[in-house]
Amino acid sequence: xxxxxxxxxxxxxxxxxxxxxxxxxxxxxxxxxxxxxxxxxxxxxxxxxxxxxxxxxxxxxxxxxxxxxxxxxxxxxxxxxxxxxxxxxxxxxxxxxxxxxxxxxxxxxxxxxxxxxxxxxxxxxxxxxxxxxxxxxxxxxxxxxxxxxxxxxxxxxxxxxxxxxxxxxxxxxxxxxxxxxxxxxxxxxxxxxxxxxxxxxxxxxxxxxxxxxxxxxxxxxxxxxxxxxxxxxxxxxxxxxxxxxxxxxxxxxxxxxxxxxxxxxxxxxxxxxxxxxxxxxxxxxxxxxxxxxxxxxxxxxxxxxxxxxxxxxxxx
Numbered sequence: 001x002x003x004x005x006x007x008x009x010x011x012x013x014x015x016x017x018x019x020x021x022x023x024x025x026x027x028x029x030x031x032x033x034x035x036x037x038x039x040x041x042x043x044x045x046x047x048x049x050x051x052x053x054x055x056x057x058x059x060x061x062x063x064x065x066x067x068x069x070x071x072x073x074x075x076x077x078x079x080x081x082x083x084x085x086x087x088x089x090x091x092x093x094x095x096x097x098x099x100x101x102x103x104x105x106x107x108x109x110x111x112x113x114x115x116x117x118x119x120x121x122x123x124x125x126x127x128x129x130x131x132x133x134x135x136x137x138x139x140x141x142x143x144x145x146x147x148x149x150x151x152x153x154x155x156x157x158x159x160x161x162x163x164x165x166x167x168x169x170x171x172x173x174x175x176x177x178x179x180x181x182x183x184x185x186x187x188x189x190x191x192x193x194x195x196x197x198x199x200x201x202x203x204x205x206x207x208x209x210x211x212x213x214x215x216x217x218x219x220x221x222x223x224x225x226x227x228x229x230x231x232x233x234x235x236x237x238x239x240x241x242x243x244x245x246x247x248x249x250x251x252x253x254x255x256x257x258x259x260x261x262x263x264x265x266x267x268x269x270x271x272x273x274x275x276x277x278x279x280x281x282x283x284x285x286x287x288x289x290x291x292x293x294x295x296x297x298x299x300x301x302x303x304x305x306x307x308x309x310x311x312x313x314x315x316x
Contacts, residue, residue, distance in 0.1 A: 087122065091272055094119050095301060102151060109293045112151060116299060117290060119275055123268040132213040132236035135269035139209060141181050147274060147300035148309070149176035154295040160278050161262050161298070162190055163203045163245070170195040174313060178274075178300050184208050186240055191313045192248070201248035202315035207259075209240040211266075235265035235285070238276065264298075265289075274300040 098115040101107050123131065138145055152158045158176065159167070166173035172193045179187040188205040213236055241261045244254045267289055268275040277289045278296040290297060303309065310316040 088272070090122055091119065091270060094122070095273055098299070099150065099301070113290050113294050116151075116275060116294065116297065119273065120267050120289065123275075130213065130236075131234075131266055131269050132211050135236045135238065135266055135274075136211050138180050138269060138271065139184050139186075139211065142183075144179060144181040145271060146303045146306040147178040147180070148303040149178065149298060150301040151297075151299045152176075153293065153297040157278050157296055157298055161240070161264065162188055163205065165203055166190065166192050174200065175309065177303060177306060177309070179306075184210075188242075189310075191310075191315050200313055200315050202246075202310075202313075203248060204246040205242045206244045206246070207240055207242040209238060212237045212239075235267045235277075235289075236269065237279075238264040238266050240264070272302045276300070 094115045098112070098119075101111050101115065104111075149158070155167075158173065162176065165171065172195070174191040174193045176191070177187075177189040179189070186207050186209050190203045192201045192203065194201065213234065239261060240263075241259050242255060243259055244252055246252050263279050264276045265279050265285070266274060266276045276298045277286070280286060286296070307316065
């Protein structure tokens with residue numbers, strides 16, 4: 001016998017089962033995509049991957065390029081330093097040879113000029129800065145450079161720059177010192193010995209200077225032949241204006257409105273040596289700066305013991 005309670009229970013079970021099946025989705029139902037849309041999606045994803053890879057490659061390549069440039073600069077700098085060291089070594093060796101020649105007994109003019117010519121040849125083949133740039137650096141440097149006139153080709157050459165007071169009777173020129181630096185100031189000191197029971201005298205010229213570069217076309221024009229170009233140096237034109245003088249009594253005399261300006265041509269300017277020569281009267285360049293036995297040449301060698309030398313000369 002069927003009871004009402006049983007009918008109600010069966011109806012309730014059927015109702016719950018229907019709701020459960022209604023909420024349940026079919027397992028095999030999936031979203032359908034067209035073939036064209038699928039192809040576009042795959043192409044877009046591939047393009048994004050390629051772009052990301054290219055960007056990463058560019059970022060990783062840039063540090064490598066910067067490192068290569070920095071390495072190239074360091075190599076060039078090291079190469080220049082090696083060239084400068086080798087050049088300085090050659091200059092020092094030639095200075096030693098030059099001084100040994102001067103200290104030997106009765107050196108010949110040819111023996112004296114040989115290391116000077118080698119120095120000038122070294123200046124010609126140098127790959128470093130030009131003579132005018134080197135001389136400007138010495139003059140403008142805050143460091144003070146002292147030089148001693150190691151050799152001069154004639155009395156006219158030294159008088160061309162200095163006071164010429166050593167030409168008076170019983171006077172002999174002992175030493176000449178040149179000081180550069182301090183922002184373009186130049187000092188020329190002469191130690192003059194008087195024969196007899198007299199103390200040595202120091203004459204000191206002070207002034208300023210400027211540097212220009214001689215024209216290369218003028219040099220070729222004035223040499224007159226290709227043969228002379230073996231020492232066709234393009235020198236620096238060095239103009240020195242003496243504005244004051246301290247005479248042998250210690251009295252300072254200013255030049256006044258009529259200042260004296262001297263011109264020199266510098267073939268080699270280095271912290272260790274300066275090779276200069278008198279210009280020609282018409283301003284043209286010489287075929288050979290060492291012509292006529294080097295009578296126009298002045299060679300200054302660096303002096304690191306100036307105070308001691310002045311005390312030894314009793315003019316400190």
